[in-house]
Each structure stands twice: as structure tokens, then as C-alpha cells.
Amino acid sequence: xxxxxxxxxxxxxxxxxxxxxxxxxxxxxxxxxxxxxxxxxxxxxxxxxxxxxxxxxxxxxxxxxxxxxxxxxxxxxxxxxxxxxxxxxxxxxxxxxxxxxxxxxxxxxxxxxxxxxxxxxxxxxxxxxxxxxxxxxxxxxxxxxxxxxxxxxxxxxxxxxxxxxxxxxxxxxxxxxxxxxxxxxxxxxxxxxxxxxxxxxxxxxxxxxxxxxxxxxxxxxxxxxxxxxxxxxxxxxxxxxxxxxxxxxxxxxxxxxxxxxxxxxxxxxxxxxxxxxxxxxxxxxxxxxxxxxxxxxxxxxxxxxxxxxxxxxxxxxxxxxxxxxxxxxxxxxxxxxxxxxxxxxxxxxxxxxxxxxxxxxxxxxxxxxxxxxxxxxxxxxxxxxxxxxxxxxxxxxxxxxxxxxxxxxxxxxxxxxxxxxxxxxxxxxxxxxxxxxxxxxxxxxxxxxxxxxxxxxxxxxxxxxxxxxxxxxxxxxxxxxxxxxxxxxxxxxxxxxxxxxxxxxxxxxxxxxxxxxxxxxxxxxxxxxxxxxxxxxxxxxxxxxxxxxxxxxxxxxxxxxx
Amino acid sequence: xxxxxxxxxxxxxxxxxxxxxxxxxxxxxxxxxxxxxxxxxxxxxxxxxxxxxxxxxxxxxxxxxxxxxxxxxxxxxxxxxxxxxxxxxxxxxxxxxxxxxxxxxxxxxxxxxxxxxxxxxxxxxxxxxxxxxxxxxxxxxxxxxxxxxxxxxxxxxxxxxxxxx
Numbered sequence: 206x207x208x209x210x211x212x213x214x215x216x217x218x219x220x221x222x223x224x225x226x227x228x229x230x231x232x233x234x235x236x237x238x239x240x241x242x243x244x245x246x247x248x249x250x251x252x253x254x255x256x257x258x259x260x261x262x263x264x265x266x267x268x269x270x271x272x273x274x275x276x277x278x279x280x281x282x283x284x285x286x287x288x289x290x291x292x293x294x295x296x297x298x299x300x301x302x303x304x305x306x307x308x309x310x311x312x313x314x315x316x317x318x319x320x321x322x323x324x325x326x327x328x329x330x331x332x333x334x335x336x337x338x339x340x341x342x343x344x345x346x347x348x349x350x351x352x353x354x355x356x357x358x359x360x361x362x363x364x365x366x367x368x369x370x371x372x373x374x375x376x377x378x379x380x381x382x383x384x385x386x387x388x389x390x391x392x393x394x395x396x397x398x399x400x401x402x403x404x405x406x407x408x409x410x411x412x413x414x415x416x417x418x419x420x421x422x423x424x425x426x427x428x429x430x431x432x433x434x435x436x437x438x439x440x441x442x443x444x445x446x447x448x449x450x451x452x453x454x455x456x457x458x459x460x461x462x463x464x465x466x467x468x469x470x471x472x473x474x475x476x477x478x479x480x481x482x483x484x485x486x487x488x489x490x491x492x493x494x495x496x497x498x499x500x501x502x503x504x505x506x507x508x509x510x511x512x513x514x515x516x517x518x519x520x521x522x523x524x525x526x527x528x529x530x531x532x533x534x535x536x537x538x539x540x541x542x543x544x545x546x547x548x549x550x551x552x553x554x555x556x557x558x559x560x561x562x563x564x565x566x567x568x569x570x571x572x573x574x575x576x577x578x579x580x581x582x583x584x585x586x587x588x589x590x591x592x593x594x595x596x597x598x599x600x601x602x603x604x605x606x607x608x609x610x611x612x613x614x615x616x617x618x619x620x621x622x623x624x625x626x627x628x629x630x631x632x633x634x635x636x637x638x639x640x641x642x643x644x645x646x647x648x649x650x651x652x653x654x655x656x657x658x659x660x661x662x663x664x665x666x667x668x669x670x671x672x673x674x675x676x677x678x679x680x681x682x683x684x685x686x687x688x689x690x691x692x693x694x695x696x697x698x699x700x701x702x703x704x705x706x707x708x709x710x711x712x713x714x715x716x717x718x719x720x721x722x723x724x725x726x727x728x729x730x731x732x733x734x735x736x737x738x739x740x741x742x743x744x745x746x747x748x749x750x751x752x753x754x755x756x757x758x759x760x761x762x763x764x765x766x767x
Numbered sequence: 768x769x770x771x772x773x774x775x776x777x778x779x780x781x782x783x784x785x786x787x788x789x790x791x792x793x794x795x796x797x798x799x800x801x802x803x804x805x806x807x808x809x810x811x812x813x814x815x816x817x818x819x820x821x822x823x824x825x826x827x828x829x830x831x832x833x834x835x836x837x838x839x840x841x842x843x844x845x846x847x848x849x850x851x852x853x854x855x856x857x858x859x860x861x862x863x864x865x866x867x868x869x870x871x872x873x874x875x876x877x878x879x880x881x882x883x884x885x886x887x888x889x890x891x892x893x894x895x896x897x898x899x900x901x902x903x904x905x906x907x908x909x910x911x912x913x914x915x916x917x918x919x920x921x922x923x924x925x926x927x928x929x930x931x932x
Contacts, residue, residue: 327797328804332792335793352847386847509841509845510842510844512841513837513838517774
């Protein structure tokens with residue numbers, strides 16, 4: 206039996222057990238939407254903007270581990286989706302995004318709503334396809350999902366001309382397509398693993414450096430066990446928050462530009478870095494030529510291109526951490542490791558000297574208190590999204606994460622405006638959890654329109670807007686490095702967030718005291734509606750510690766430093 | 768990291784890469800985009816289908832530090848339609864050049880010169896002669912320098928093709 210291209214799209218989503226699609230219809234994708242209308246096995250969530258649709262699909266994937274799906278139309282529908290693709294690409298999030306395209310007969314004629322979509326998405330997707338023959342479509346749909354979730358995951362974009370969605374063709378999703386040019390390495394080299402562990406066992410100051418790859422590989426249990434067997438201290442990147450429970454005695458927090466003092470000192474003094482699913486990002490290493498100068502490096506990554514891109518390891522191990530973590534564990538269990546307790550004590554001492562902290566020295570609330578307090582009240586009942594800026598770093602520093610996939614944030618691309626649609630996607634994937642978005646007064650306005658979507662689809666997310674009437678992170682740099690010339694960062698002119706929330710079917714709160722915050726959070730949860738809790742915070746509060754651009758990791762500005 | 772000084776600070780070197788790719792999904796633009804997006808150099812690029820297969824061979828001449836070359840190879844391998852990337856060590860390289868010279872120049876001089884570079888006069892019209900030569904890229908370079916004396920009207924190079932010995 207032959208079916209249309211549009212029906213093939215629906216069929217493949219059925220075979221992939223897709224339960225929700227985020228999207229926005231338009232001319233070129235109408236045949237697909239006609240089939241969406243006729244089916245009832247997945248929910249379609251109509252956002253107010255394509256960017257929000259893709260971010261929501263992204264966070265659905267981040268929080269659930271499944272492949273997120275978004276559908277948009279050609280031209281502007283697609284270009285609005287690009288920021289979403291790029292955000293997912295830099296954080297290696299598995300997603301399939303399908304866009305409509307003008308009919309094949311008019312491609313290249315500057316037709317209405319035509320844009321070279323695959324030309325644009327090439328550099329911000331793991332792979333992309335322009336399907337101009339119905340015979341190709343079944344194969345493309347099948348391998349798109351395979352490519353998105355295998356190897357180093359990432360978004361895959363399929364561009365579908367309108368005539369192809371109307372044409373008839375044979376469809377058999379059970380066919381296995383061999384991809385001779387795409388074979389990710391899964392298992393780590395055993396000899397290399399043994400050699401690395403032998404070196405680690407004899408080292409004096411080894412350090413686990415965990416990245417987002419640990420989260421993507423779902424291997425945190427193995428990693429926790431490995432840490433506890435070896436008793437080696439750990440630091441996490443922004444993307445790895447939650448891999449170790451925040452109260453684990455071996456965890457010394459997040460490292461990097463706004464990392465904890467002890468974490469950055471650990472990285473500066475270690476004699477062997479054990480990098481697992483991390484990529485030595487510039488926000489992590491600080492000044493590279495003096496980074497971890499005396500350290501040997503073990504680097505496990507599924508992407509060979511991540512290895513020796515920034516730092517050349519002595520023990521490169523290519524493989525999927527889901528497998529390599531088990532290999533490491535197996536060998537480690539048979540080995541004797543040095544006693545690292547004096548190194549562990551050194552780091553404890555650093556933490557004691559310079560703990561993460563803030564001063565309650567203002568009559569306004571401190572943003573760190575708000576985050577800490579939310580953590581005290583909700584703990585692991587809440588899944589946390591953020592936007593990008595100061596509030597993002599404070600959240601990474603002060604929320605007590607206990608599990609991976611509890612923290613959704615745009616780490617690589619740093620996309621302002623992701624927070625609200627992230628929280629929406631998280632809530633859709635985890636209806637029993639409380640979905641919180643910590644945001645700022647700058648970021649929240651970038652996708653505020655989709656609060657209405659949350660109301661419409663009964664997705665009660667809670668946006669905690671830490672309002673300092675500034676683009677705070679840029680303001681902090683202007684104060685520190687540009688003699689406080691606040692070029693276009695003063696956000697004095699603002700919406701009434703309470704009325705804004707109410708006008709979109711939600712509830713709004715304006716909070717200036719601790720008591721008000723506790724009550725607002727409680728009321729917001731009980732309301733079961735999308736909420737905005739605007740918290741008026743100390744305008745000039747800074748994110749500290751801070752490694753200024755171009756400085757070594759151990760050259761931190763600390764609380765009280767001018 | 769001290770051990771890897773060479774890797775980080777080596778001199779730029781020339782590298783000939785053979786990239787075997789599947790003939791689909793706009794693979795050539797993926798490769799060219801990769802070079803421009805990551806700031807790698809392309810000195811020369813040739814592409815042609817491999818007979819009796821679904822693959823094409825792309826020969827790229829590039830240059831960079833050891834670290835850059837390492838990344839180029841890994842990033843190329845990461846592209847979904849790329850099958851293999853070979854870094855050539857001991858290789859035969861050939862480059863072809865076509866040069867158009869005004870007819871009033873000395874035909875016999877040009878002919879002798881072309882022969883010296885494994886070439887010949889390929890075509891003669893009322894206004895111009897065209898010589899072609901195929902040789903190692905550095906020799907083709909020399910040939911082009913020397914032929915300047917005869918006021919060439921146009922020079923077309925093919926780019927390098929390479930094969931392991």
C-alpha cells in the first residue's frame with residue numbers, strides 16, 4: 206500500500222513512540238498538519254513562536270532523554286527555529302526538526318516563503334536533509350532519529366518540499382538502513398583504560414572533571430560508584446550539575462569562570478585530570494596556556510573531535526560513557542588506589558576558606574537566597590530551567606541538585622529566552638514534577654508570549670524572575686571592566702509582570718520580602734496555573750567568584766575584592 | 768601538557784588529504800562550510816566520482832599546525848557522509864595547468880618550455896596558443912613563474928590530485 210509523504214511523517218512519529226510535537230503550521234507544511242489533525246496518538250502543542258516550539262522540544266529531550274520533535278513551516282517559520290537548533294546543537298541534545306519547503310518545482314526561484322533552509326541549518330545541526338524525492342523519505346525519517354540519538358547526540362533537520370508531502374510512495378519503517386559512513390565508536394580501548402587507571406592509582410592529586418556527556422549517557426550511577434570506590438575528588442561543569450548529589454563529600458562544585466574557589470584550585474593543582482564527557486570549554490579552562498600545567502590528562506569522549514581539540518590528553522579514550530563507565534568500574538574494582546585523603550583535605554580546606562556565599566547586606570532580597578530557599582522548599586520535587594545571565598550562574602551555584610536531568614540550561618550557546626519554553630517542555634515531559642524557570646528581567650521578555658501556551662495546554666510552570674532592572678551580567682562586566690559605563694543595560698522601563706501573567710491566564714506575584722517569597726511560591730504551586738513570581742533583588746549584586754577573561758583559573762575575583 | 772609542545776606550537780605544514788564521501792546530501796558544501804566555519808585553509812580542492820561506486824574522492828591540500836591538521840581530519844570524519852579521511856605521507860601528486868599565450872610570442876620557445884614541464888601545445892588559434900602541462904604542484908608553480916615572460920592571457924589550474932605510492 207502506498208501512502209503520502211505527509212502520512213509517512215506521521216507514521217514514523219508513531220513508530221518512534223512520539224507523544225508530543227511542538228510546532229506551528231504554515232503554507233508549505235499544511236499537508237503534514239492535515240495528517241496531524243487526523244491522528245490522535247500524539248499531542249500537538251501550538252506555541253506562539255517557532256523559536257519557543259524548538260526550545261520546548263529541546264527541553265523535553267533534556268529532561269526525559271527521549272528525542273524531541275518540532276515541526277515548522279518554510280521561510281520565516283524555519284528561520285525562527287534556527288536559534289533553537291543552534292542551542293540544541295551546542296549542548297548535543299537529540300532532536301528532529303521538520304520544516305516545510307516550497308515545492309521542488311519552484312525551489313531556487315525565490316518563491317514566497319522560500320529560503321535555503323538546509324544551507325542555513327548545516328552549521329547548527331548534527332546532520333540535515335532536503336528530501337526532493339518521495340522514495341528517499343522513509344529512509345531519511347528513519348535515519349534522522351537514529352543519527353539524532355546515537356553517538357554524540359544532536360539535532361537533525363529535515364526540509365520537506367510541499368509536493369513531496371503530497372506524493373505517494375511505499376513505506377516500511379522496519380527496514381534497517383546501513384550507514385557505512387556513520388559508525389560511532391561505543392566501546393573504549395581496554396588497554397588504554399587500564400593504563401589510564403594504573404596512572405591514576407599512583408597519582409597524588411587526581412581529579413574527576415565531569416561534563417554534560419555523563420548526563421547524556423545516563424551513567425551517573427556508575428560514575429558515582431567509581432568516585433566512591435576510588436575516593437577521588439570531583440568537579441562538575443555547568444552541564445553536569447546533578448551528576449553528583451550536591452551534598453556528596455567528594456564533590457567540590459562547579460568549576461570555571463563562575464566556579465567555586467575549591468573547584469578551580471583543584472583544577473589548577475591536580476596532577477591528573479580525568480575528563481569524562483567534558484570538552485575543555487573556554488569558560489572552564491580560563492587562560493589556556495597556563496591551564497592545569499602540571500597535569501596529565503585522561504579524556505573520555507564519544508566524539509573523537511573533542512579529544513585534543515583544546516587539550517591534548519595522555520590517555521585519549523573514544524567511546525560512549527554508558528559503556529566506558531562500566532569498563533572503568535570493572536577495572537577499578539580490581540585495583541588498589543593511592544590514599545588521596547591529604548589531597549581531599551586540601552580541597553576541603555579551600556572550601557572552608559572560601560565557601561560559596563553571599564552577604565545579606567541590602568534591604569533588598571539577594572538572588573542567591575531566593576534560589577537557595579527554593580531548593581530548601583522544593584529540593585528534588587522541582588526540575589529547574591534557567592535563562593542566561595547572572596541568575597543562570599547563581600542557580601548553578603546555589604540550587605541543591607541531586608540528580609542529573611534536573612537542570613536545563615543553555616550552556617554552550619548561552620541563549621537568552623530559553624527559560625520559559627524550556628520549563629514548558631520540562632513540564633510536558635514530567636507532569637508530576639514542579640517546573641521552575643529561574644529567569645531575569647532581560648531574558649524573560651524574549652519568549653514571554655509563550656506563557657499563553659502554558660495556560661492553554663495546562664502546563665503550570667513557575668517563572669521566578671530575579672529583577673534587578675538590569676541586563677545584570679553585562680552590567681557586571683561594564684562595572685568591572687568598562688568603568689561602570691552602563692551602555693544599554695539599564696532596564697528601568699518594564700512591564701507589570703503581575704498583570705502580564707494574569708492577562709495570559711496565569712497568576713502573578715511581586716515579592717520584596719522573604720515571607721512574601723515563601724507565600725508566593727506556595728500560592729503559585731497551589732494555583733496550578735502558569736505563574737510569574739517577580740522578586741525585587743539587590744540591583745548591584747554580582748556573580749562571584751569570577752575568573753576575568755584572559756586570566757588563569759586560579760586568578761579569581763572573590764567576594765569583597767574590588 | 769608540557770610533553771606536547773610540538774602539538775601546540777609546531778610550524779605550519781602542508782598536508783594532502785583524500786576524503787572519500789558518499790555522493791549525496793550536498794556533501795561538498797558540507798566540507799567547504801566546515802573549512803570556512805572553523806577557519807581552516809584550503810589551498811586546493813578537487814572532486815570526482817570514484818568509478819563503479821557510490822563514492823567520490825575529494826583531494827584537499829591544506830596547511831596548518833599539527834593541532835589544526837589533527838582537528839581538520841577529525842572534524843571531516845565527523846561529517847555523516849564522510850567515509851574515510853587519509854592523511855598522505857608518501858604520495859604522488861599531480862596538478863594540471865592550461866595557459867593561454869598571445870600568438871605573437873615565440874611559439875618554439877613556449878613549446879620547448881612546455882616540454883620541459885611534461886607539457887605540450889594543446890591548441891593554436893589565430894590569436895593565441897594554449898599550452899597544457901601536468902606535473903608535481905611545485906613544478907607547475909615554477910612553470911607558471913617562468914611563463915610570465917610570454918605575457919599569458921589566462922591561466923587555469925586543475926588543483927591537486929594525489930595517490931599513495
